[in-house]
Amino acid sequence: MNATLTKEKAVTGPEITDRHRRRRLFLVLLSRYGTLVGLAAMIVVFSIRSPTTFLTLPNFLNILNQSSLTAIIAAGLTMTLVVGEFDLSIGYVASFAGLLVVGFIARDSLPVLIGVPLVLLIGAAIGTTSGFLVTKVRINAVIATLGVGTILTGVGFAYSAFPIAAGVPAEFIQISLGKLLVGIPNPIIIMIVVLAILWIILNRTDLGQKMQAVGGNIEAARLSGIRVDRVKIFAFATAGVCAALTGILLSSLLGSGTLAAADGYLLDAFAAVFLGSATLRDGEFHIVGTLVGVLIIAVGFNGLSIFGAPTFFQPIFKGAILVLAVGLSTLARRYAKA
Template sequence: MTPSTTPAPAGAPDLDTPDISVRGRDTAAEVAPVQRSVRRIALLILSRYGTLIGLLIMLIVFTIKSPTGFLSLANFYNVLSQGSLTAIIAAGLTMTLVVGEFDLSIGYAASFAGLLSVGFMAHNHLPVVIAIVLMLAIGAGIGTVNGLLVTKVRINAVIATLGIGTILTGVGFAYSQFPIASGIPADFTQIALGRLIFGIPNLIFIMLIVLAVLWVVLNKTALGQKMQAVGGNIEAARLSGIRVDRVKTFAFAVSGICAAGTGILLSSLLGSGTLAAADGYLLDAFAAVFLGSATLRDGEFHIVGTLVGVLIIAVAFNGLSVFGAPTWFQPIFKGGILVLAVGLSTLARRYAKAS
C-alpha cells in the first residue's frame, strides 16, 4: 500500500531543501575569524619585519640596476662609513628615548663639539688625546645639564634640549665665526680617514664598538634594566625603588657623549671645525631610531633596531647617489622616511596593545 503524500501549503518552507541563507551565515561566521587571523598576521609581519623587508627590497633593486657599482666591497665599506656617524649619534638618542624622553640638542652638540675640539688643538695646542677626552667630558656635561633641567626643574624635554642646543650654537659662534682649517694635527684626521685592519675604515670599527657597549649596557646590566623599566612605566619604576631622575640623567649624559663623539669624528673626517656642520644629524638620528623601533619588536627602542634604521637610510642615500638623483630630492626623502618611520613605530605599538 503506497503512502499518500499531502502537498505542503503554499508559502510553507521546504524541509527537504537546505536553507541557503542559514548556510551563507554559517560560512561567513567561519570565514570572519580566518580573515581576522590573516589580517593580524599581516600586521605582525609589517610592524616587526617591514623595515627589514624594505631594506632587502632596496638591496635587490639597487643591485639589479647597478651590479658592478653598488654590489662591491668598496661600496659596502662606503655605505657603512657613511652611516657610522649617524649610528653613533642615534645610539645615544636611543638611550634617552628608552627612558621616555627626547633630546633635540644632539645635532647642535655635535657641531659644537667638532668646532671646539679642533679649536683646542689648533688654537690651544692641546694634544689630540687630551682634546678628545676633554670634549667628551664636555659632551657628558651638556647631557647632564639637559637631564637636570628635565628631572629637577621639570622643564619639558623638547623645550629644555632645544633651548640648550640653541645656546650651544651661540657659544660656538662666539668662539669662532669662521671654520677652523689650519693647525690641525695629521694624527687627528687619521682617526676618521685611517684604515688600520684589513683595509676596513676606522669609522666602522668605532661605530661597532660604541653600539656593542651601549647594547651591553642596555640589555645586560642592572642599569639598563632600570632604564627600560622607567620607559615602560615610570610610576611603577618609582614605586619599586628605582631612582628615576638619576636614570634619566644618565641617559641624557650618554646621549651628550655620543653627540660629542660624532662631532669629533666629523671634524676629523672633514679636516676642519665648522659651526653647524653636524646639525643635519638630528633628523637622520630620529629617522633611524624610529625606523629601528619598528624592527623585530613592538615599537620598542633598541640598539639593534637603530642599526637597522641607519643601514636603511645609508643604503637609500648611497643608491640615490649611484643613480644620480638630484640634490633637492634628499631633503624630500629625509622627511618622507621620518614620517614613514614614525608611522611604522605607531603601527607596531598599536598592534602590541591590541594583541
C-alpha cells in the same frame, strides 16, 4: 528558510574568524619586519640595476663609513627616547664639540690624546646638565634641550666665529681617515664598538632594565624603588658623549672645526631612531632597530647617488620613507590588536 540561514552562518562564521586571524598575523609581521623587508628590497633593486657599482665590497664599506657618524649620534638619542624623553640638543652638541676639539688641538696646542677625551667629558657634562634641567628643575625636555643647544651656539661663536683649519695635525685627521683592521675605516670600527656597548647596557645590565622600566611606566618604576632621575640623567649624559664623539669624528674628517657643521645630524638621528622603532619590536626604541634605520637611509642615499638623482631627492626620500615606515607600522599594530 531559517534552517538554511542558520547553516550559512555556521559555515561563514569560522571562515570570517580564519580570515581575521590571517590578516592579524600579516599585519603583525608587517609591523615588525616591514623595515627589514624594505631594506632588503632596496639592496636587491639597486644590485640588479647596478651590480658592478652597488653590489661591491668597497661600496658597502662606503655605505657603512658614511652612516657611521649618524649611527653613533642616533644610538645616543635612542638612550634618551628609551627613558621617555627627547634631546634636541644633540646636533648642537656635535657641532660645538667639533669646533672645540679642533680649537684645543690646533689653536691651544693640546695633544690629541688629551683634547679628544676632554671634549668627550664636556659632552657628558652638557648631557648631564640637560638631564638635570629635565629631572630636577622639571623643565620640559624639548624646551630644556633646545635651550641648551641654543646656548652652545652662542658659546661656540664666542670661542671662534670663524672655522679653525690652520695647524690641524695629521694625527687628528687620521682618526676618521685612517684604517685599523684589514682596510676597514676607523669610523666603522668606532661605530661597532659604541653600538655594542650601548646594546649591552640596554639589554644585559641592571641599569638597562631600569631604563626600559622608566620608559615603560615611570610611576611603576618609581614605586619599585628605581631612582628615576638618576636613570634619566645617565641617558642624557650618554647622548651627550655620543654627540660629542660624532662632532669629533666629523671635524677629523673635514680637517677643520666649523660651528653648525653637525647641526643636520639632528633630523637624521630622529629619522633613523623612529624608523628603527618599527623594526622587530612594536614601537619600542632599541639599538639594533636604530642601526637598521640608519642603514635604510644610507642605502637609499647611496643608490640615489649612483643613479645620478638630483640632490634635492635626498631630503624628499628621507622624509617620505620616515612617514611611510612609521605610518605603516602604526597602522599595522593598530589593526593587529583589533
